[in-house]
Amino acid sequence: MRFHTRKWIKPEDLNPNGTLFGGKLLAWIDEEAALYSIIQLENQKTVTKYMSEIDFKSSAQQGDIVEIGIEVVKFGTASLTLKCEVRNKMTRKTIIVVDKIIMVSLDEDGKSKPHGKTKVEFVKDRLIKE
Template structure:
């Protein structure tokens, strides 16, 4: 798994207890996973179909830098399944994991699923640039 992106936890990202709000991290995961899927498939017309179990392990606090590790798990004819791990950049402690995020490639005009034309083997060969 490659850690490709980072975010700074700001005051507006916190919950009432002063730690990173779970809803904010879910928003970030969906966005980061979309960017990853879009780059892997070289396609913009993707929609989130499914986000499986999310496991929260530790907290993050104001001033922490969190990083997002992403990898393609499964490639379907019209879909791509992704795993994401969010961890603290400094301590490397896992903050949360989402092991089953599914995006579907759609036709921009009909909004119906359409083949993306990629295989797992092709995606595994794509060089991934680190920030």
């Protein structure tokens, strides 16, 4: 799994217990999945269709640095299925795992649009082709 993004836990990210608010973490995961999928599918009109159950393994405190990892599970006709893990950068403890996030490529009318992709591509490799 590749860990693409790091977040620094600040006071505004905490719940009343003084630990990372789960809703904030889920928003970060959703944004990371969207950004990853938009780049992979080369379509800015890519949206979250489904997120499987989430499994909180541990928490994070103010000042901790967490990193968000995304891995492609499957390419569908108009979708991309991802897996996500968030871990504490310093301790390497897993904070949360989301086994399945389905992102869908849309056309101008908001209907699913086939993307024609079958494997992970890196932007640097696309630039070489052009």
